[in-house]
Amino acid sequence: MGRERTDQPAYRSHASGQARVRLGGVEFYLGKYDSPESRAKYHELLGQYLKNGKQAPEKPAKDNAVRLADEPVQVRHLTADFRAKVLPLHEDNAANFNKFSNLLDLLDALHGKELASEFGPRKLEAIRDTLVTVGIGLKPKPNSRSYANAQVRKLIAIFRHGVSRELIEASRIVALEALPPLRPGQAKDNPKRTGVPLEVIRATLPEMSKTAAAMIRIQLATAMRPSELFRMTPAMIDRSGEVWFYRPTKHKTEHHGKTKAVPLLGDALDALAPFLFGDPDDLCFTTRLRTPWNKDNYRRHVERAAKRAKVEHWTPYQIRHRSLQSIRDDAGPEAAQAIAGHSRMDTTEVYAKASEAKAIEAARAAPKL
Numbered sequence: 001m002g003r004e005r006t007d008q009p010a011y012r013s014h015a016s017g018q019a020r021v022r023l024g025g026v027e028f029y030l031g032k033y034d035s036p037e038s039r040a041k042y043h044e045l046l047g048q049y050l051k052n053g054k055q056a057p058e059k060p061a062k063d064n065a066v067r068l069a070d071e072p073v074q075v076r077h078l079t080a081d082f083r084a085k086v087l088p089l090h091e092d093n094a095a096n097f098n099k100f101s102n103l104l105d106l107l108d109a110l111h112g113k114e115l116a117s118e119f120g121p122r123k124l125e126a127i128r129d130t131l132v133t134v135g136i137g138l139k140p141k142p143n144s145r146s147y148a149n150a151q152v153r154k155l156i157a158i159f160r161h162g163v164s165r166e167l168i169e170a171s172r173i174v175a176l177e178a179l180p181p182l183r184p185g186q187a188k189d190n191p192k193r194t195g196v197p198l199e200v201i202r203a204t205l206p207e208m209s210k211t212a213a214a215m216i217r218i219q220l221a222t223a224m225r226p227s228e229l230f231r232m233t234p235a236m237i238d239r240s241g242e243v244w245f246y247r248p249t250k251h252k253t254e255h256h257g258k259t260k261a262v263p264l265l266g267d268a269l270d271a272l273a274p275f276l277f278g279d280p281d282d283l284c285f286t287t288r289l290r291t292p293w294n295k296d297n298y299r300r301h302v303e304r305a306a307k308r309a310k311v312e313h314w315t316p317y318q319i320r321h322r323s324l325q326s327i328r329d330d331a332g333p334e335a336a337q338a339i340a341g342h343s344r345m346d347t348t349e350v351y352a353k354a355s356e357a358k359a360i361e362a363a364r365a366a367p368k369l
Helices: 036-051 075-085 094-111 121-133 145-164 171-176 198-207 210-222 226-230 266-275 295-309 317-331 333-340 345-352 356-365
Strands: 018-023 026-032 065-067 244-246 262-264
Touching (some): 075 094, 075 145, 094 121, 121 145, 198 210, 198 295, 210 226, 210 266, 210 295, 210 317
Parallel strands (some): 026 065
Antiparallel strands (some): 244 262
16 A cells, blocks of 8 residues: 655655755755754744745745755744644644744744744743733733743743754753743732632523533533533543543643543533433534534623623633532532642642542532532
């Protein structure tokens, strides 16, 4: 059986020992074959080529060759390698994917043609200043202190990837991590999210679609994140034991090698049951238009229902806080930690001033509507 054909220009070797790629009839030489630098340059040139409608990224030299072998690694080479090697791993997490994409675009726009080895704390601080004063993305707005600090950590992760690929020296990470995080008072802080009162939820449910109301009930009974509900399929429900478990194939702590098992009892099981009769691999919950739920349409649905019910404004992201607060009060912090899937107790404390048994105990203590 022959090799599957692809129209993507291949990374190839040359008799000279260099790596090369032909783009739009122009031969680009990239440096030593199979070196991290040549791979990074390949990804960067390929990105330019595809973005330009499969045209050669630069005007060819007279000898119809562009020699890049001696070009030092620039920030744009590092970001291209990250896009090729790491960014696809975040495709199942739209929020993370978009955050990294925006940061990579910003790095290219501000520092793309600068040497990656010369990107230091002062340049990192300047990007952070942009985040808290202007923001980035299609609809920029000033970001909070915690968000800006989180984005700085992502920027450092991009350069840490460069170290792992031997594109830059490890000393770059030491330098970048020398930038202290923003302290309280140095940038705006968003109001802390609090749990929504149960009576407000009860009053809002009649104004929701049956699907959204079921999702709210399941969230409250399990302390699940909305994103975990959006991905749920009948095949992910383990019905082999006395207690049924939701075992998502993708979840927030998956990259730490952790598994997640959410017990489904009482109100959660009652609310979920009508949505388990479809194809095992189809989503349990879709909108009235049969499209997937996401953080935006779910939030808007809840906000509009609350307005019709004439109760205080609330969002589905307050449900997890409400649930964990109740579980912690009734069953203790360890139960809240178990059902939340947190590795550290202080993370649970942020939400709620691991064993499956503890998670079941937590589910039994979850608030009831």
